[in-house]
Amino acid sequence: MPSQAWPSDRLGPVPHDGRPVRPKPVRRASAEESSAPAVGDRFFRDMVNSMRNGVLAVTREGALAVMNDEAYRIFGLTPAASDIGNQYADVLRVHHDIVRVIASAFELSHLPNRVELRLKATGKVIGYTLSVISDDDGQTCGAALFFKDLTRVEQLEERERLRDRLAALGEMAAAMAHELKNPLAGIEVMAGLLRRKVADSPDAQSIIADIISEAKMANSTVVEMLDFVRPVRLERGRTAIAQVLHTAVSMAESKAPRGAVSVELVLPDDLPLIQGDEHQLCQVFTNLVINAFEALGGKGHIRITAAAGTMEDEAAHKGDGASHVPTMVVEVADDGPGIPGDLKDRVFNAFFTTKAQGSGLGLAIVRKIIDAHDGRIDVATAPEQGTRFTVTLPLLSAADEWFQ
Numbered sequence: 001m002p003s004q005a006w007p008s009d010r011l012g013p014v015p016h017d018g019r020p021v022r023p024k025p026v027r028r029a030s031a032e033e034s035s036a037p038a039v040g041d042r043f044f045r046d047m048v049n050s051m052r053n054g055v056l057a058v059t060r061e062g063a064l065a066v067m068n069d070e071a072y073r074i075f076g077l078t079p080a081a082s083d084i085g086n087q088y089a090d091v092l093r094v095h096h097d098i099v100r101v102i103a104s105a106f107e108l109s110h111l112p113n114r115v116e117l118r119l120k121a122t123g124k125v126i127g128y129t130l131s132v133i134s135d136d137d138g139q140t141c142g143a144a145l146f147f148k149d150l151t152r153v154e155q156l157e158e159r160e161r162l163r164d165r166l167a168a169l170g171e172m173a174a175a176m177a178h179e180l181k182n183p184l185a186g187i188e189v190m191a192g193l194l195r196r197k198v199a200d201s202p203d204a205q206s207i208i209a210d211i212i213s214e215a216k217m218a219n220s221t222v223v224e225m226l227d228f229v230r231p232v233r234l235e236r237g238r239t240a241i242a243q244v245l246h247t248a249v250s251m252a253e254s255k256a257p258r259g260a261v262s263v264e265l266v267l268p269d270d271l272p273l274i275q276g277d278e279h280q281l282c283q284v285f286t287n288l289v290i291n292a293f294e295a296l297g298g299k300g301h302i303r304i305t306a307a308a309g310t311m312e313d314e315a316a317h318k319g320d321g322a323s324h325v326p327t328m329v330v331e332v333a334d335d336g337p338g339i340p341g342d343l344k345d346r347v348f349n350a351f352f353t354t355k356a357q358g359s360g361l362g363l364a365i366v367r368k369i370i371d372a373h374d375g376r377i378d379v380a381t382a383p384e385q386g387t388r389f390t391v392t393l394p395l396l397s398a399a400d401e402w403f404q
Contacts, residue, residue: 057144064088074149094121105143125154187215232372234277242267248285256290259298266305288332295336306330326395333388339381
């Protein structure tokens with residue numbers, strides 16, 4: 001009986017007696033025998049601390065094992081040497097929502113991936129992935145949370161959604177304004193004709209004057225509504241903020257009674273130019289000065305200052321950490337009665353006003369224009385101590401900064 005052939009490439013060479021010889025297993029060199037140096041724990045610690053997203057790991061017993069600098073920054077916590085090894089629930093005691101998320105890692109069969117969460121303690125929005133850590137035997141020995149600060153991205157997305165809604169509202173408002181403006185204009189014209197016919201009647205003249213005044217006020221409200229709902233289309237250019245502020249004061253004086261109010265402008269000669277829409281910014285500061293005139297009631301002092309500054313930008317849409325961008329900071333402060341504390345957070349709401357007349361859209365439009373410039377407006381006030389509006393505008397637009 002002929003001998004059976006064995007494939008030499010699988011079992012090695014076949015000796016003369018026909019019996020196959022199986023190759024001996026190859027022993028791999030240990031780490032000590034290898035010529036390449038082993039990577040120490042220090043390298044992995046440095047890697048975690050250098051990551052641009054937050055990393056947090058806990059043991060099965062609840063001890064905090066890893067928490068990098070970015071995690072501390074996002075959570076708004078101060079690093080302490082005693083945190084590592086301490087119970088994570090104690091370290092994160094101000095973030096109950098994060099404590100619940102980590103605890104769920106040991107309870108859920110399917111862990112969440114790419115979930116967004118708004119931190120109640122800070123208001124920041126994070127996107128996170130939750131994973132379990134298994135040992136060599138496949139047993140769960142801990143959990144890891146990887147997360148990114150999405151606050152800036154969330155703001156940009158919300159701004160885009162708002163712009164879409166405002167665009168739709170603008171189309172509707174434009175159609176409504178057309179239907180309202182024509183009758184209002186007709187009322188003014190007919191009231192003017194009627195006034196000529198009753199020139200000898202003082203009572204009739206007074207009534208007609210009221211009709212014309214109310215028609216003009218209604219028309220002004222329609223125009224403000226259009227300004228508010230229409231998307232802001234900026235025509236950016238290199239703008240001198242000093243010229244904008246001087247023009248704004250002149251325009252405010254023509255639209256609201258100044259009385260005995262003194263206006264002081266403190267504007268250094270070396271102010272840098274900004275990339276902005278001069279016409280829109282002039283409208284912003286005109287409204288702020290008018291607001292101050294009305295608050296002072298004909299007597300008091302307004303101080304307007306401008307200076308170069310910086311503004312923190314998370315820049316999450318670029319994948320970078322926190323940075324500071326150069327800005328122009330303008331303050332419009334008055335020594336009037338101030339704004340009651342319960343109304344401070346509502347002054348930028350549309351149609352909110354403390355005046356007997358008016359639409360309350362002035363400050364809402366101000367905020368809308370500043371948002372379009374990627375800026376910020378803050379208000380500080382106290383009863384009988386005046387009000388200060390602080391407008392912070394980046395010197396460069398987002399597009400300009402991208403190409404630099």
